[in-house]
Amino acid sequence: MKKKKIKKATILVILCVTSLLVVVPFLWMIFSSFKNIEEFYVLPPKILPKSFTMKNFTELFNKAHFGTYYFNSLLVTTIQVITDVIIVTMAGYGFAKYKFKGKKIIFMTILATTMIPWVATIIPLYIMAYKTNSINSYFGLIFPGIADAFSIFLAKNFMETIPTSLIEAARIDGASEFKIFSKLVLPLTKPIIAVIVINKFIGSWNAFQWPLLVVNSDKYRTLPLAVAKFSSQYYDAYNLKMAAATLAIIPVLIVYIAFQKYFVSGISLSGVKE
């Protein structure tokens, strides 16, 4: 008994120390965004600012257009999350609850496309965007990310657990196919919709590669692009850089902490089980 207690205590101590490796960098970043630039050159470095100043943030919003970048990130993320949920749940339902010609091959093709690395498609996609005049436009920024093919697989798996008898009963009662989907199936699908929404939110908010290619005007720049550009342009402005990084990370951190139980389940769903 005593041996077990010692073992548990040791594990807890190790975990506490290791978790500092994650927590301290985040706290350091957040606290540093309230520092004056002089404090970055003081040795040894201190985590807490001498006095909290909001100057870095006001400067980012007033002089560096971070308001625009925030708006762009919010706009892109919101639209992509909404379209993703609609497209993915519809397809998931189609595959889960209907028998139709070509079902298997279409589904396998969709699943196979999730294995194609982004590097392989990004140049042709850029050319398509170029030919359709979508470079530097919200359309070009948003369209390639309006759905996440892998989520179709999650939605399908979840919807297969809904009893078919429920759907049949609604059909006999005269409900249309779309009504059955929107009024009966979707409410039963909430847990997996939460997983899909959160994954897409994180993915869209942090998206970098495609936006980097399709946007080069300040008007359409999203937060990650702005942080990257800012960081190379004002290399020595560590105070502003920390404030910018904090701005980019905070919304995701809030969503993550509020919905953390979905993350763990969402990943284990899409992980080894496959």
Place this chain on the structure above:
Amino acid sequence: MEKVTKARNSLNTTPKSMTKKKKINNIKLAPYIFIAPAAIYIIIVTIIPALMALPISFTDWSALTPKMHFIGFENYKNLLQDKEFYTSLITMAKFFIYVPLVMICGLALALLLNAKIKGMTIFRVIFYTPVITSTIAAAVLFDWFYQPSFGLFNSILNFFGINGIGWVSDAKTAVMSVIIFKIWKGTGVAMLIYLAGLQDVPEELKEAAEIDGASSWRKFRNITLPLLRPAHIYLAITQIIGVFMIFQETYMLQGPLKSTDTVVNYIYNKGFMSSEMGYASAMSFVLFIIVLIITLIQYKVLKIDAD
């Protein structure tokens, strides 16, 4: 029975005799309507570009001149003689050390978290946090930590009486620095996969071994580790593919003399900085084939396992 009569009643009450037939048609048509948006999206954004990739690699397309000419295997021939391409391949090869390292870190954390102690989820949440944060923003933070003269890491080294090193600003340590950053950022993924895998290791097996007097190490070595095989394979493959795709990390944390530039960085520089799209396409096609082969190997191995 009740349902059937109810259905009959509802049919009788509907005046149009066409309704039933229309409904059957609807059921036949409905699935196509449901999957249409997803199918159209995937065709436009993935399938058409994937099919275009090879033909484009046979051209000299650049964004600056709207015309493209068919030049056959010219891009591939040039690629074979391109020293910078080989250098980027070697740099990428160095990054493969990341795969075993992140797996060991993830496994260690998962084993610790698997102990049945109250409040373990909080650690799980903490260790997963770097995964969900923007690579760009996190790299800005590490870029400052790596700063040789006043960064945090050298200050810590100095505190212990060790001379600071150049980290990213030194070509010798740049790749290592990026790998450390990647481990910090990616261990949470390996941890979660291993945790899910550990759930499938039956307790009775370990208890039986304990009764037989097996040491903790032997239990781990002979029972836990082999039973985690699906998790090992899944992680090894996804992480290897991840290394092929490294871009954001090395875009932000750039070592001197292109010491951290991987193939994707090179593709980006050629395709989008020097506007040699055809050439960049040839490189990305080569990369695609390599990733495809690895994916197929994964399927083979998993299939053999399943049989």
